Amino acid sequence: xxxxxxxxxxxxxxxxxxxxxxxxxxxxxxxxxxxxxxxxxxxxxxxxxxxxxxxxxxxxxxxxxxxxxxxxxxxxxxxxxxxxxxxxxxxxxxx
Numbered sequence: 001x002x003x004x005x006x007x008x009x010x011x012x013x014x015x016x017x018x019x020x021x022x023x024x025x026x027x028x029x030x031x032x033x034x035x036x037x038x039x040x041x042x043x044x045x046x047x048x049x050x051x052x053x054x055x056x057x058x059x060x061x062x063x064x065x066x067x068x069x070x071x072x073x074x075x076x077x078x079x080x081x082x083x084x085x086x087x088x089x090x091x092x093x094x095x
Contacts, residue, residue: 005035015039017046020058027056035059038066 005027009015020037027035038061051058061069070076 008038011041
């Protein structure tokens, strides 16, 4: 069974191609064909272009996408307000 590689970085500056290439190299050391690189920052255009050109499957998750995933799955977030949307029940008024 293949164990995919992963790496998470809490960075303020964008993650560039050099960091992604190093990550891909570490995948080779584990004989992994897939990997996930997560950052709280963002990726440079050259980093995103690089993962599209390589054979290995590398998923890049930036801070914006990470935040969306956290909200969607209720991880590390707290509900502030819940809204109820109502519609008129036309059956209630039927004879």
